[in-house]
Amino acid sequence: MAAKAKTTTKKPAAKAKAAPKAASKAAAKASARPAKAAKAAKPAKAAKKPAKAAKKPSMTLSVLKPSVNNLAVRIFMRAARLAAEEKDVYGSTRSADFLKVNPAHLTPMVEEKGLPKGVLWESCAIMSYLSNKHGLEKFYPKKPAKRAMIDSAMFYLIGTMYPLLARATYGRLGFGLYPGEVGSTDLGDDHKSSAQKAAQDALAEPLEVFRTFYMDGQPFIGGKNPSIADIRLAASLEFLDVIDYATPKWAKDYMAAMEKKLGKAYSEPAADVRGYIQYVKSK
Ligand SMILES: N[C@@H](CCC(=O)N[C@@H](CS)C(=O)NCC(=O)O)C(=O)O
Numbered sequence: 001m002a003a004k005a006k007t008t009t010k011k012p013a014a015k016a017k018a019a020p021k022a023a024s025k026a027a028a029k030a031s032a033r034p035a036k037a038a039k040a041a042k043p044a045k046a047a048k049k050p051a052k053a054a055k056k057p058s059m060t061l062s063v064l065k066p067s068v069n070n071l072a073v074r075i076f077m078r079a080a081r082l083a084a085e086e087k088d089v090y091g092s093t094r095s096a097d098f099l100k101v102n103p104a105h106l107t108p109m110v111e112e113k114g115l116p117k118g119v120l121w122e123s124c125a126i127m128s129y130l131s132n133k134h135g136l137e138k139f140y141p142k143k144p145a146k147r148a149m150i151d152s153a154m155f156y157l158i159g160t161m162y163p164l165l166a167r168a169t170y171g172r173l174g175f176g177l178y179p180g181e182v183g184s185t186d187l188g189d190d191h192k193s194s195a196q197k198a199a200q201d202a203l204a205e206p207l208e209v210f211r212t213f214y215m216d217g218q219p220f221i222g223g224k225n226p227s228i229a230d231i232r233l234a235a236s237l238e239f240l241d242v243i244d245y246a247t248p249k250w251a252k253d254y255m256a257a258m259e260k261k262l263g264k265a266y267s268e269p270a271a272d273v274r275g276y277i278q279y280v281k282s283k
Contacts, residue, residue, distance in 0.1 A: 059084040060111040064093070066173075066276035071269055072123045072235040073108040076228060078265035080136050084110070124154040127228040139228045153214045153221045153229035161206035162236060167199035169239045173280055200243060211250055219257055226258055234258040238270060242277045 061077060061084040063070040077084055092098055093105040101119050102109055109121045110130075120126055128151075131140035141147050163181075170176070171183050171192065183192055210233060214221045221229045234255050240247050259266045 058112075060087055061085070062087045062089045062098075062107050062109040062111070064088070064090055064107050065269075065272040067107065068235045068239050068273055069106075069123050070108045071238065071273050072228075072232045073110075073126050074269035075235060075262065075266050076127045076130070076139070076231050078268065079226075079231070079262045080130065080134065080139060082130060082134065124158060124228070124232060127231065128154075131228060138225060139222070139231075141222075141227070149214070150221065150227045150229045153210070153227075154232055156206070156209070156214075157229070157232055157236065161203070161210075164199045164202050164206065165236055165239060168196055168203060168245075169242050171196055172242050173239070173277075200245065203245070207248065207251060211248075215254075219254075226261055230258060231262075234266075235270075235273075238273050239277070241274070242280055 059082070061073065063074060063086055065088060074086070076082075077086075089098065089107060089109075093102075093107060099105060101111070101117075102121060104121060106121045108123055108126060109119055110126050111119050120129060128140060130136070140150060166175075167181055167183070176184060181195075183195075185192075210221070214229070218224065220226045221233065226234075237247070237251060237255055259270070
């Protein structure tokens with residue numbers, strides 16, 4: 001919205017500058033060409049617009065609170081101090097109204113007027129978009145090579161690590177799995193649990209890749225400060241607790257460092273995920 005607001009803010013201002021000239025020119029010709037004079041007077045009226053456009057952008061963030069995909073964006077919004085109305089859409093992601101705007105029925109989802117389709121889903125795309133829009137280089141560096149590393153970490157997480165994490169934890173969490181994965185088939189429990197175990201075992205490799213390659217001796221993927229890739233990773237690792245995964249010490253320290261660095265921005269929304277995990281474990 002702000003991007004569009006900026007363009008509309010600029011236009012009337014430019015027109016407004018030209019307005020007195022145009023208006024006097026038009027006035028001189030007024031008797032001969034009244035219609036043109038009326039047209040020339042228009043920009044002066046348009047100059048009032050910026051005040052309206054400068055209003056606080058209204059953004060809605062639809063979420064499911066026990067989800068780590070959602071947790072990432074909820075942490076980011078708070079850490080970046082971006083205002084958004086958070087809407088809990090539990091139970092309504094497949095309603096006709098929701099599907100009309102988001103046929104993928106996925107949260108987190110941001111709604112904002114300036115977006116080409118009015119909505120945006122995919123946690124990493126949302127964080128990149130908002131970082132770009134608000135110039136949040138601290139979370140998403142502008143230099144192409146540095147940014148590429150953050151993108152690589154996020155794509156690697158979404159494409160390689162997260163499917164393993166989902167297979168390893170979603171069954172225990174009581175979540176439906178991605179289409180085609182073993183949990184959503186009619187296979188027996190022994191088959192499902194061996195698939196779960198295989199995914200759990202396979203998690204060690206991407207975890208190690210994050211440590212050795214993306215962090216490479218630095219506290220965060222982003223270096224000294226957490227990037228949007230770090231927010232996405234730390235949030236994801238919260239789910240490991242539900243399977244009592246033997247999380248490596250470095251990863252525990254990393255998560256603690258993220259929470260310390262981001263404070264309430266991290267711990268407040270993380271409490272929803274942790275509360276849900278405790279509930280599941282208590283059953
Ligand atoms: N890759 C997506 C995953 C989003 C996703 O799986 N969202 C789930 C919650 S964890 C959802 O909204 N499911 C609701 C539904 O499918 O109806 C992201 O990172 O945002």
